[in-house]
Amino acid sequence: xxxxxxADIRPSEITSESNYFxxxxxxxxxxxxxxAAIAAPALGAIVPAGxxxxxxxxxxxxxxxxxxxxxxxxxxTYNNYYEFGTGKADPFRNAQDFEPRPWTITVDGHAEKTGxxxxxxxxxxxxxxxxxxxxxxxxxxxxxxxxxxxxxxxxIKSFKPTSRAKYVAFETLHDPxxxxxxxxxxxxxxxxxxxxxxxxxxxxxxxxxxxxGEALPNQNGAPIRLVVPWKYGFKGIKGxxxxxxxxxxxxxxxxxxxxxxxxxxxxxxxxxxxxxxxxARERRIGASVFxxxxxxxxxxxxxxxxxxxxxGLKLRRHY
Ligand SMILES: Nc1nc2c(c(=O)[nH]1)N[C@H]1C(S)=C(S)[C@@H](COP(=O)(O)O)O[C@H]1N2
Ligand SMILES: [Mo]
Numbered sequence: 163x164x165x166x167x168x169a170d171i172r173p174s175e176i177t178s179e180s181n182y183f184x185x186x187x188x189x190x191x192x193x194x195x196x197x198a199a200i201a202a203p204a205l206g207a208i209v210p211a212g213x214x215x216x217x218x219x220x221x222x223x224x225x226x227x228x229x230x231x232x233x234x235x236x237x238x239t240y241n242n243y244y245e246f247g248t249g250k251a252d253p254f255r256n257a258q259d260f261e262p263r264p265w266t267i268t269v270d271g272h273a274e275k276t277g278x279x280x281x282x283x284x285x286x287x288x289x290x291x292x293x294x295x296x297x298x299x300x301x302x303x304x305x306x307x308x309x310x311x312x313x314x315x316x317x318i319k320s321f322k323p324t325s326r327a328k329y330v331a332f333e334t335l336h337d338p339x340x341x342x343x344x345x346x347x348x349x350x351x352x353x354x355x356x357x358x359x360x361x362x363x364x365x366x367x368x369x370x371x372x373x374x375g376e377a378l379p380n381q382n383g384a385p386i387r388l389v390v391p392w393k394y395g396f397k398g399i400k401g402x403x404x405x406x407x408x409x410x411x412x413x414x415x416x417x418x419x420x421x422x423x424x425x426x427x428x429x430x431x432x433x434x435x436x437x438x439x440x441x442a443r444e445r446r447i448g449a450s451v452f453x454x455x456x457x458x459x460x461x462x463x464x465x466x467x468x469x470x471x472x473x474g475l476k477l478r479r480h481y
Contacts, residue, residue, distance in 0.1 A: 206288060206289065207285045207286055207289065212377055213376075213378065217290060222291070225293055225366060227294050227306060231307060231374075234374050236305060237382070240447055245351075247342075253381035254381045262380060262384040265386075266281070267284045267404070267405065268404045269407075270407075271327065271407035272323060272409065273322055273324060274322035281385050291312070293309045293391075295391035296391060296463055297391060297462075299395040300428070300436065305446070307373060309389050311372070312369050312371065313365065313368060314368055314369050323407045327407035328359055329356050330362045330407060331355070331356045331408050333399075334353040336351050336352035338351075349415050349418075349419055353415045354412065355397055355415070356408075357397075360471050364471065369402070370386070370387050370389045383398075383402075385401075388400075394428045416428075422437055427472075429461055429472065429477065430460070430461055430462035431460060432459065444456055444458045
């Protein structure tokens with residue numbers, strides 16, 4: 163992953179925006195457990211038709227942080243999505259014409275149920291939840307993002323993986339015509355990621371289909387992407403077309419590109435530096451230039467939910 167050059171810093175990162183202030187307050191109120199305001203029926207996901215469409219029937223989640231979300235502008239214009247360019251502003255600029263419908267997701271490998279599913283059918287059985295999560299990029303910046311998604315654990319259980327399934331491997335669409343960044347060999351396409359079954363069935367992991375109550379914009383990974391808030395951002399693979407249950411630890415794109423720098427686990431860990439920079443602190447996108455960097459928390463602050471997954475694992479070796 164590239165180191166951020168001063169030229170990549172947008173003016174909106176420097177002056178913090180207030181446009182979404184009232185909306186953010188609404189989101190915060192809605193996220194309080196037991197709030198009477200939102201009572202969504204458990205009828206399964208109400209399927210988003212396209213980018214920007216308002217999503218209905220979203221339930222708040224007790225797993226949301228009460229930290230203030232970043233602005234819509236931060237979340238949708240400062241992105242990493244190498245399929246649409248390597249600069250932070252490239253995905254917003256280059257993904258506008260991408261057409262994420264119709265979309266097919268293939269589930270295969272060691273599971274009782276496998277097959278190819280239209281996106282709409284794939285998500286329909288599951289409840290849509292809002293999960294406001296702290297997100298930490300390996301490049302030492304962070305954001306708070308109000309995702310809308312379905313529980314990955316629920317999805318996985320529904321496919322009934324067999325005892326041979328030890329990992330879940332994910333792949334992004336590979337189509338250099340629709341994803342122009344794939345004509346450059348910056349990564350070995352398609353983008354690949356993976357989780358252990360235990361990680362993938364942790365209640366924090368979700369497949370996101372929206373942000374700010376609306377269908378996912380292309381630059382954020384439409385129509386469906388992974389969100390694992392205790393890991394560095396690169397684990398959150400976008401534009402997923404394949405989920406495969408496998409026995410052996412799958413190779414991931416960043417590991418293949420630079421194994422000394424990016425490991426399979428990629429847990430947020432302030433005590434293990436990246437070989438080229440410290441991971442002890444992070445810059446919150448949108449904060450004032452005068453604000454000091456904030457300390458990075460172990461497992462990005464989600465230790466109580468996930469630390470047990472790594473009991474006995476040497477985190478300095480399994481980074
Ligand atoms: N397919 C794909 N998924 C990807 C990436 C990518 O380049 N390609 N970048 C990752 C990285 S490094 C980060 S930090 C997050 C950023 O997600 P966001 O732009 O929605 O905040 O997406 C991740 N998912
Ligand atoms: Mo990242």
